[in-house]
Amino acid sequence: GVEFEMLNPRMREGILIDPYKLKVPKRRKIRVYAKNIILSAGNLGSTVVLKNSGLKNDNIGRGFTAHPYIPVMGEFERDINAFEGEIASIYSDAYMDEKLPELKRGFLLESASSTADIAGLLDASLPRRSLANIKKARKFGGMGVLLIDTVNPQNRIEVKRGRPQIFYDLGNKDKKRMAYGVSEAAKILLKEGAKRVVVLTFEEILGKRSWREGFSVKTLKEADAFKTKLKLVPNKTLLMAAHMLGANKLGVDPRSSVVGQDHQVWGVEGLYVVDSSVLPASPGANPMTTIYAISKLFTENFLSSL
Numbered sequence: 520g521v522e523f524e525m526l527n528p529r530m531r532e533g534i535l536i537d538p539y540k541l542k543v544p545k546r547r548k549i550r551v552y553a554k555n556i557i558l559s560a561g562n563l564g565s566t567v568v569l570k571n572s573g574l575k576n577d578n579i580g581r582g583f584t585a586h587p588y589i590p591v592m593g594e595f596e597r598d599i600n601a602f603e604g605e606i607a608s609i610y611s612d613a614y615m616d617e618k619l620p621e622l623k624r625g626f627l628l629e630s631a632s633s634t635a636d637i638a639g640l641l642d643a644s645l646p647r648r649s650l651a652n653i654k655k656a657r658k659f660g661g662m663g664v665l666l667i668d669t670v671n672p673q674n675r676i677e678v679k680r681g682r683p684q685i686f687y688d689l690g691n692k693d694k695k696r697m698a699y700g701v702s703e704a705a706k707i708l709l710k711e712g713a714k715r716v717v718v719l720t721f722e723e724i725l726g727k728r729s730w731r732e733g734f735s736v737k738t739l740k741e742a743d744a745f746k747t748k749l750k751l752v753p754n755k756t757l758l759m760a761a762h763m764l765g766a767n768k769l770g771v772d773p774r775s776s777v778v779g780q781d782h783q784v785w786g787v788e789g790l791y792v793v794d795s796s797v798l799p800a801s802p803g804a805n806p807m808t809t810i811y812a813i814s815k816l817f818t819e820n821f822l823s824s825l
Contacts (some may be wrong), residue, residue, distance in 0.1 A: 555789045557821075559814075562763035562796040563676060563683055569784070569792075570678040571769065571776070576785060578777050579767055580676035582666045582776035584801040585687055585760035589697065590631055592641055592661035592702040593713030594735075595600035599660030601633035607663075607805070614700065615803065616669075622692065626700040627667045627803060628707070632692040633659040641717045644759075650651075661708055661716070664700035665800045668693050676766055689758075691749065697748040697758075705742035716742065719757035724748040762806050782817050793817045 527544045528536045543549060558565050566580040577819045609630040616624060631637075640651040652659070669690055705716040705813070715735040718724075724734070724744050736742045751758055756768035770776025775787035780796055784790040795810050802809050 520550055521556060522550045523547055524548050528642075551664075552671060553789075555791065557791045557793055559738055559792075559794045561794050562766045563685075565621075565684050565796045566676045566766045567678055567681075570676075571606070571681060573577065573786065574784065576773065578773075578775065581674075581766070582670045582672045582768065582771075583676065583687075583766035583796070584670060584762075584764050584805075585674075586665060586762040586764065586801050587668055587689065587697070587760045588663040588665040588699055589718065589756070589758060590637075590661065590663050590748075591701055591708065591718055592631065592637075592659050593708035593716045594655070595658050595660060595710070595711075597712075598657040599705055600657050601631065601660040603655070606632045612803075614703070623696050623699055625696050626664055628662045628700070628704055629665055629699055631661050631663050633657075633661070641719070642735075643719060644733045648733055660713075662704050662743055664704050666693060666697050666700065666804075669802045670765065670800050671737050694751050695821060697751065699746050699780065701749055702742055702745035705736055706739050709739055709742060711739075718745070720749065721755045722749060722752055741759065746758055762795065762801075764795045764798045764801055764806060767792050768799045769797040770799065781820070785789075791817070791821075 524547065525545050527545060528534060537543075538764040540769065555813070560568055562583060569579050581772075588605050607629050611628040614624050614626050614628070633656055635653045635656045638652040639658050640654050641659065643810060644658035648676075666689075669692065670688060674687045676688065701718060705718065708716050715737045717733075717735045720734055724743055727734070728734070749756065767781065769778050770777070771780065773779075776785070776799075778784050778792050782791045782797065784792060793814055795806060797813070798806065798809065
């Protein structure tokens with residue numbers, strides 16, 4: 520079954536407290552006995568539960584991907600109004616072609632929104648620069664470079680004193696692919712008429728400069744410099760991540776996975792994991808529909824077997 524302890528809820532707007540009126544006493548351990556347990560706590564939550572349960576599979580929490588991305592935004596003379604319509608509904612998979620050289624593929628270019636708050640972050644240097652960008656938010660349009668990051672066993676989730684610790688880094692090849700993608704995105708925007716392209720970095724892409732200047736490129740030659748100059752130095756370049764996946768991989772061998780093809784945890788009868796953590800690798804696109812699909816398939820198969 521499941522053993523849990525009800526903690527004091529966070530008193531914040533939008534949080535529903537005990538919506539089913541269970542009135543479970545706080546700070547008391549509760550045990551629920553059941554024949555089957557279906558764990559769907561997400562990449563981080565499911566990993567913590569499995570590790571705190573004392574399961575010995577060394578694959579738990581290892582090799583997760585994070586779907587890292589970098590926003591690349593262009594400032595145009597005309598209004599782009601990138602905040603209108605459906606967000607991130609247009610993408611290019613031209614760089615997913617396996618016929619391309621290894622370091623020039625494996626990323627998507629996805630349309631990015633440009634609301635006033637995003638525009639205010641583009642030149643992270645002086646308040647007056649942020650205010651100027653907010654006033655011309657309609658002029659910004661661009662894309663996110665979404666990297667299909669390589670599965671690395673050193674990227675892992677560990678648990679210390681019951682709390683998660685996350686270890687994640689990009690390998691050298693992934694960094695080079697990301698730098699190439701940023702360069703390509705910048706050149707696309709410049710060719711489309713952007714008068715400058717902004718990337719949130721303080722690395723010396725075009726030589727040493729004051730942080731007060733902000734950073735942007737204005738020519739194809741300058742944009743090309745990203746390929747060799749962008750190193751993704753921590754705290755100098757904004758590297759974002761949207762989707763933690765694959766910490767408890769689905770597979771056919773317990774030596775390399777956590778759950779089998781039926782989603783049952785290896786060696787633990789009646790314990791299943793059905794969420795983003797079972798994906799063997801990054802699917803490339805935003806993973807919501809993939810998660811919906813595997814959940815539906817599992818539910819239909821599980822219910823039919825009862």
